Amino acid sequence: MYRHGAHRLDGERTRFALWAPDSREVVLELQDGAMHPLQPGEDGWFALELACPVDTYYRYVIDGQSRVPDPASRRQFGDVHGFSRVVDHGAYAWRYPEWSGRPWHEAAIYELHVGLLGGYSGVEALLPHLVQLGVTAIELMPLGEFPGRRNWGYDGVLPFAPDGSYGSPDDLKHLIDSAHGQGLMVFVDVVYNHFGPEGNYLGQYASSFFRQDQHTPWGAAIDFGRREVRDFFIENALMWLLDYRVDGLRLDAVHAIGDSSFLVELAERARSAVGSKRQIHLVLENEHNQASLLRQGFDAQWNDDGHNALHVLLTGEVEGYYADFAEDPTAQLATCLAQGFVYQGQVNRRGQPRGEPSSHLPPSSFVLFLQNHDQIGNRAFGERLAAMVDEDALKAATLLLLLSPQVPLLFMGEEWGSIQPFLFFTDYHDKLADAVRDGRRGEFAEFSRFSDPATLLRIPDPNDADTFNRSQPDLNLTAQPRQREWLSFYRSLLRLRQRHVVPGLPGAHALGVEMLAPGALSASWRLGDRRVLRIDLNLSETALETGARSPAAELIAAHRVNDEEYRRGLLPARSAIATLEVAP
Structure with a gap:
């Protein structure tokens, strides 16, 4: 089933495979210095079967020069530049192997960042609170190994290896297992549209992984027309669904993939591999509003249109992408509630048509939210709505969010009215750190709020550890009167949703x-x-x-x-x- 990476064949032997079409020679180097040449095969593949124990440390030596980790590493030692480690996914003893998931219409999703909550163990400690809150699923922001100890996760470069700063693969499985034991689904956010700016070595030995004739905001576009590339990402999806037994995936920014046939194939292969005994759910983030994909194996799409209309009504902000919702946000919210997407082929502020007709889709095809990691963290100072808008207006909008037939999504801390900022954070150094900090500030240079250059300099440095620390949820405040009131409000509405609305959603x-x-x-x-x-x-x-x-x-x-x-x-x-x- 898996072609990329290192896989246990039995109790002793492991098969190592690397697609390196630009290379003449690939050698497996173990931590003790032992060297084992891989055998060249067809279409640029190199492979080797070797007797070695679980947790063997290894890396590849390309043409006697470059030492690189396995791009499909299941676990790392020493961050993204270090040794990869052999993992036996079959060794974990699941405590709730009979868990088969929950139907999609029951979903009420809670998005969270594992690092800010103290790793997998910290998230696991929060599960009783989430069960009492009334959500039915947690969505983990991307987990793939990233440089340093702090990152949103969208700059990952080793998508098969959960980042070591959060805990071990077994720690992650224990979290997922515990969530299932308490009736919670677990979704993982996956990034298949780009690799981060540090630690991706694929271009050195597999340049055809990328297209030099197409570029994205992150560099050369990934070539999804190649079978090896498609398999790389589809195998990643299968790993999360089968080896970690997650209940679903949220695919980040698929409009930057540019090949819908890849997405359709991924959905088909994922559902075929999991079979009918488990319920899995696939959710898109897609600026192009391709409603057709929601009839081709995908359950739903994040409804940015609905959020944007509500945000304009609550805040009055109309700069940036909110300009598309400035003229009549009430009418646009009405369209969202009646038909799903606001933009179904209409021209946006750039003069480009956006979207496909969506009125034929059920309301549960759309994930609605007032806040998420993007909409808070992509603000210069990471302000949450509770710190910006009238409390009664926000509660009224929350009633709509939690009782409408669209699937609701909350962002961690929202349920207790948190005013703690959620900022953009990374852990880069030297020139890359400077580029990320300056680029971040440059993104806001055209906003009227930052017409004074001195104001731009106040935007937090993503690489400063304090930026990460300031973003940690203020869990200690949940006992305060204001926070208790917000919690009671959310719990009550989520109970009402499960009692009155969910049974009628199909x-x-x-x-x-x-x-x-x-x-x-x-x-x-x-x-x-x-x-x-x-x-x-x-x-x-x-x-x-x-x-x-x-x-x-x-x-x-x-x-x-x-x-x-x-x-x-x-x-x-x-x-x-x-x-x-x-x-x-």
């Missing part, structure tokens, strides 16, 4: 959205069990009349709406109401 579809005023709307969906879910949202500063509600409607949740206002059909400023009734 077969749910939008009935329509009425815009009541700028910043206010009323959205309705027919659930699969024939009930009608209605959410009225008012993010404006003015109270509105929504008209008399059906006597048959059951009020399931409200923020800033009292009984009299509900009976009179009033919707106060910065409020929200959710009701259910049986359809005639």
Whole structure:
């Protein structure tokens, strides 16, 4: 099944394989200095079977000169430039081998950064809190080995090796196992569109891994037209799903891949390999809004459109990509709630058409959020919404997030109203550190907030350890009154979601959205069990009349709406109401 990397054949022997089409000779070097030549094969492959114990340290010597780690290393010693290590994935004794997953419509996702929570053991200690909160899945930001001890994970260069600073492969399996034992799914965010700027040696011996005629923001594009390259990343997906038994993958920025056939093949092979006894889920981040992929093996896509419209309504910010949502964010939010994507082929601010029609897709094809790592961390100072906007307006938007039929995603700390920043952090040195710091600040030079060059210099240095430390969630504050109030709010809404909304999500579809005023709307969906879910949202500063509600409607949740206002059909400023009734 796996062609790339080192794999145990039995209790004694391991097969080592490297695709190195630009090389004449590849030698396996062990930590004790022993050298074992790999045998050349067809199409640039080199391979060797060798008797060696588990956890053997090894690397490759290319043409007698370059010493490089295995690009498909399952574990590293000494960071991205060091020795790779032989792993026996079959040796771990799973405590909950009968776990078969949960259906997608039950998903309520909690995105987190493993390093900020203290590694795999720190995340495992948080699981009881997440179960009590009411989420049903955790999503781990990318785990692949990256340079240094601090990184978001999107600069990884060894995607098969979970970063050693978080713990061992068995520590990660123990976390996943414990999550399954508590009823939580585990998703891993994977990056298949680029490699980070330090520690990727593929260009030295496999230059055809990349396309010199196409470039991305990170350099030469990866050549997904080559079978060896496609297999490299598909095997990575299979490793997470089979060897680590994760329940799903979130594929980062697939619009930078440029080959949809690769994505379709990945989904087909993943589902075939896992089989029908386990439920797995595949989620995209895709700026191109390719709705067609959501009928070709992918369960859902992150709905940036929905977030952007809500963000503009909550903050009034209209610079950068928010400019595409400046003209009428209420109408755009209405489109999102009724049809999924806002941009379904319309021209964006750059004059380019974006997206495909999505109204035929069920609401659960879209992952909705108010905050995530991108939307907080890509701000110059990493501000969270709780530190920026009116609390009642944010709670009203949260009611919509957690009770609408789209799949909700939370970002760590959101549930207790955290105002701790989440900043962009790395651990580079010398010239690369300077380039990353200066490039980061340069990204904001055109924003009006940074028209004064002195303000740009205040943007935190990603490589400063304090930038990482300041981003650690303020877990110690969850006992404070304000945090307890936020926690109670989130727990209550998530319980209501599981009780009232989730059972009707299979077969749910939008009935329509009425815009009541700028910043206010009323959205309705027919659930699969024939009930009608209605959410009225008012993010404006003015109270509105929504008209008399059906006597048959059951009020399931409200923020800033009292009984009299509900009976009179009033919707106060910065409020929200959710009701259910049986359809005639």
